[in-house]
Amino acid sequence: MVETESEATCTAVLTPPLSLEGGLAAELRPANLVQRVLSLFRNVRPGSDLSHLQLPATFNLPKSQLQLYGEAVYCAGEDLLSRCARGKDSLERLASVVAWSISTTRPPIFGFAPYNPVLGETHHVSAGSFNVLLEQVLLNSQFSSVQVSHRPPVSALHATDVGGNVELVWCQHPVPKFYGTSIEATVKGKRQVKLPKFNETYEVDCPNLLIRLLPAPSVEWSGAVRVVCKSSGLEAELSYCRSRSFLGIGGDPRCVKGRILRSGTGDALCEIEGHWDRTVSLKDLKTGKVSVLYDARRAIADLRTPVVQDQKGLSPSESAVVWGEVSEAILNKDWEKARQAKRQVEDTARRLAKERNERGEVWMPKHFSLSQDKNGEWECCPLVASVPAAPVVVPS
Template identity: 80%
Template structure:
């Protein structure tokens, strides 16, 4: 097993520190078997296909049975799903795919806008592109502490790390070779059971930095709403705010379900919003309307001109699966390695093997946490610094200025 990180005594978190002269191991590394291989699966896209292959005939009944003994209002962030309900990928991979798996390069367009309004609307389009079709009845693996995911697409390099396990905090840092764009995310999912539904809010700060313009955009994330009754469904909902203090411009997007006659049926993938100046939010500059899985239009209120802001088919349709370019360069903590045996078994529908492999990963993580607690040892992330304020809010900062090219790449289509 390779040495992990810098030699230091650590001050907060949850994994083994290294003693003098000995390499430290994080939970993610310790879960690996000697025969571990990296397994990468198709990203969630409009065309999908992976979920249909895994979906059992009685999925709805099985999902409902999972929550039979769960009380309304319960926090599900530590809820352990059986392997039969898992997508063959980690939550870190899902976060990353929203950035590096895309058809249209909306992120590069953010840094080429001729004025602040064009750049803000480009960030809005990019934000919508990170919205991927959710799948009822399936969820990714909960990342183990110290797990990482490192992928490059063209000149963009993306690095994620699970920087806390209780609560589950994921950090993301992405930079491009041209020094045009930098992404900084600190995400904390908070799923709660409400009796007839589960609502997962994503807390934390997401920033898009356009370095040549000295502009920083704060970007929220929509909530994921899983309805169990009366009709099972899963959809994005809630209000997303995108603000740039440097330009004074702000956008507000509402993800919602439209209703048909008597409030039944309707379309779950509607989006509506506006662009305005922070100093006068009542004065709308642009109106946004459409469906995040089809097209979204932008209307200039002053001129009345309407244009296509976002086209889902070109942005998230037929997405390319990442692949390993440099096997030797893979970190032992790479998500695709840590969960490789579990994913292989799920893809083969060998549920007994998948359950055993998943249990090994989770049991090892719990064992190491127990050992740390008994020894009074603590852990800090390798790639990020981490803090929590008195209100419980978390923030992450990358230790390195830029992200290096990754051993996993998204091939050009």
């Protein structure tokens, strides 16, 4: 069951992924952006959860949050995931997973946010031999006739390569909160990188997104990130932070540093330091050798925009179809049409939710099973072992 009424014959609009050069947002940015952003929060109390805040279309990137999650996986200048599976030992594989996790950190854009996905929305893309499928499996009260404040919007991701070397399973939900002069979005949930041939599973955290409104507007990644592999007994600790500056003024907000260590003893094996938008180095503490762990210029610069290869194969729930009319209007800067088209998508989602509740139906995801663990955290399990090839592809 799909909670949208878009037709697959509608225009699918795909826009450039976020990379080191965020040209698309620069084209859309109005002259008075800061003042307009501040006006959004005049009546919002500090500490408020913003997960169901509906932004006007003028503040939207022309893509869904599902697409942003997916682009972090399938849009890359080099195949870092395959490198994870080629590591000659557990330490090299863990370091490769760390490098890949840094590559999912894309330059954020102040004043713009993606669309909130509607329930049942999907995003299915292939890049080379790697196939990626996302689904919006749970929604909070924003489109529901029943107020359920404790249910966050949950997105699920499943990705596999044709050779069976790598599998990704994510179940995550953002929790953005307003703190008066800043907004901090914490991405909760479980992100797993599986290397079946080595029987290794890596649990990977995500940094927080910090948006400062005052005294000077900025947006940056921050916080602690862990990459843990229980079977090898190794883990990495990373910190996304500002570099130290003279008298505490300024500083580079794109620093990342950390270490790789043995989980049981805490013995450090390697040190990690650099900038996630430039290069990050890895120092072997035993030998003193320093190598380049991650190069952003190779990984996330000049990324290719996905294209529709099979129009007939597009699902009506595909993000690029669901939001196609809205995105097209935003790209044309036809703001009234964008407002109306966005309202239509949201009203349709509300109506379908209302009709479902009146019939007493329980909505079930199409591609994942959904459950909660003993701590109340959501878990998503793919219903098939491998993701099929997609109608949308990233040009080689």
